[in-house]
Amino acid sequence: MTSVQDAMDDRAGRDAGAVLRRTFRDRPILPLLVLLAALIAALQLVQPGMLSGAWVSSTIRFAVPLAILAACQTMTMLTGGIDLSVATVASMAAYIVFTQSPVQGPVVAVAIALIAALVVGIVNGIGVGVFRVHPLIMTIAMSLVVLGLITVYQRIMVAASARIPDAVAWLGARTSFGFLPNSLLLFIPLAALILFLLRRSGFGRLLYAVGDNEAAARLSGVRVWQVLVALYAISGLLAGLAGVVYGGLTNTATAALVDGFLLPSVAAAVIGGTSIFGGRGGYAGSIVGALILTVLSTLLTVLQMPEPVRQILFGAIILVVAATYTRITEES
Amino acid sequence: MSAAAHARDGVHRVGGASLDALRAVRRDTWSLALWGLFAALLVVAKLISPGYGATELTSLAIGALPIAFAAVAQAIVVISGGIDLSVGAMMALTSVVAAAQMKDASPEFAVVVALGVLLLGLALGAVNGLLIVVSRVPDIVVTLAMSYVWAGAALLVMGSPGGAAADWLKDMISGSLLIDILPKALVVLLVCVGLAWFPVRRSRLGLSIYAIGSNPLAAFRGGVDVPRTKVAAYALTGLFCAAGGLTLTASTGIGSPIPGPYTLLAVAAIVLGGVSLAGGRGGMMGPLVAVFVLSLIRTDLTFLGVDPNFSTVIQGVIMVVVVMIGAFVTLRRRRA
Helix, strand or coil, X not given: CCCHHHHHHHHCCCXXXXXXXHHHHHCCHHHHHHHHHHHHHHHHHHCCCCXXXXXXXXXXXXXXXXXXXXXXXXXXXXXXXXCCCHXXXXXXXXXXXXXXXXXXXXXXXXXXXXXXXXXXXXXXXXXXXXXXXXXXXXXXXXXXXXXXXXXXXXXXXXXXXXXXXXXXXXXXXXXXXXXXXXXXXXXXXXXXXXXXXXXXXXXXXXXXXXXXXHHHHHHCCCCHHHHHHHHHHHHHHHHHHHHHHHHHHHCCCCCCCCHHHHHHHHHHHHHCCXXXXXXXXXXXXXXXXXXXXXXXXXXXXHCCXXXXXXXXXXXXXXXHHHHHHHHHHCXX | CHHHHHHHHHHCCCCCHHHHHHHHHHHCHHHHHHHHHHHHHHHHHHHHCCCCXXXXXXXXXXXXXXXXXXXXXXXXXXXXXXXXXXXXXXHHHHHHHXXXXXXXXXXXXXXXXXXXXXXXXXXXXXXXHHHHHHHCCCHHHHHHHHHHHHHHHHHHHCCXXXXXXXXXXXXXXXXXXXXXXXXXXXXXXXXXXXXXXXXXXXXXXHHHHHHHHHCHHHHHHCXXXXXXXXXXXXXXXXXXXXHHHHHHHHHHCCECCCXXXXXXXXXXXXXXXXXXXXXXXXXXXXXXXXXXXXXXHHHHHHHCCCCHHHHHHHHHHHHHHHHHHHHHHXXXXXXX
């Protein structure tokens, strides 16, 4: 924390750069918001009249599933882990909702989907927490298992008519009052809950403690395995939820539906300032990160960049943002 | 220190032969167990399908070849304490460059292309390494971002699968050598790894790679140029990715700009093969055997009439179980 005296000295104009740097270090979300604003401004410059209620609502609708998946990565990364099964779990959830809702009704279908996602998460948690398998391996292996199961299931369910339930489409794709995306009704309370969980609850503190120094956490009486099982279970459940929302948004379901979101979900958490080594970061940054990635992707589309150039710029920009962020927030 | 000792073990032969053998067995228990598993899977294959023979072995080797190169590539960076999530993208890029240049080219020019592609791989890897060193961003993030860049570059080179492979390149990996149960693909793999990795491993650079993976600070204090070693490790990874890309072009006859699942398969194989994701520990034999074990499991399950998709499930389960056993063994050894 900066002392008042420091701030006043700096304000005297000796080193404006230092003030900026210190402000950014204390409030790491500020540079991200600046970047987001800059991207939106660029979008408006490139295509005047682009910014409208419709544009905002479509951006939000695409950012919500990404932001939910980024929550999985943020929380697992806080403990020094990662969850690479989120995309497959999300696709699975969407697929279950699609195929089960004509048979069971939408509520039961969503419940089955979320329970399945929760089970995958618990298995991940048991592997990582109890058997000490590296999270990278555990979640890759689980995503193989889930992918295989969906494909087998796909074969069995081929006769059933797959259809999106209205309630899910309403949640994922539609808006209220003209522009307010319905998925925000789900996302705002969810984000508030996650933020509360990470910042104010004992569980959140345990995540930071385990990620910062697992041995110290263990020695001070934390049952690390329980924390990890709970964490990966939550991550699985959130991934399932993201899948349901995304299924509603795109009105399709395949075994690879959400695959394209896997790396962006990690990227959103990383540019949001969460350390991949654990113990540092938070969810607010990841939400902004998800928005940045969504706006960036729109911007690259609007610029009519060919797909290869888009990918290259996407990667380069993630790298530049992460590098800048590291420099700004690094202890000097 | 343990890494240094570990690496030196391979070089020096001290003590009596029996002691030596015992030590080798203890050090390589994991590899030996994998070999056992591999042999068992071969026997199972032969039992289920008595016709299993040279042809099947050859196709197994050809199918496993790109994954094997990806695994070697990944193993090098992981031993150096990093990880490279752009392996699949680099393989796609080198593969399309090779396929695009070899189309309608003379065999002689194709040799130049192949060498050029290997150099390109070296350069791509070096760029990854330099960016990590310069930006001070964690390896996993940099290589994740670079995987978009390389995949995008691959699409720039070739918008859709196409191009061609030189005939000699295709011949290099198809069929068998001398005796019909020795697939050429396997020989190519062993020769490449033997030529490109073993000299490095025995050199100062190899020792440095193990050292920075084991403990970068200790390595630095011991006089290792950590950034330079890191860049070198990533460059070597790029080189093996290029070799993998060439084999992709060779086995399919074309180049495809869409990265295959090689990044994650490679991570899985090296962990199965006894390379520690924490760095500084492991060799090349384990990952290579692991690649063949993973491929053979799939073959065996197909012979058993298991739905190929279900064999993906079983592959995942086996991966987890084997790693759990590994963790369990390590834990017990540490307690003993």
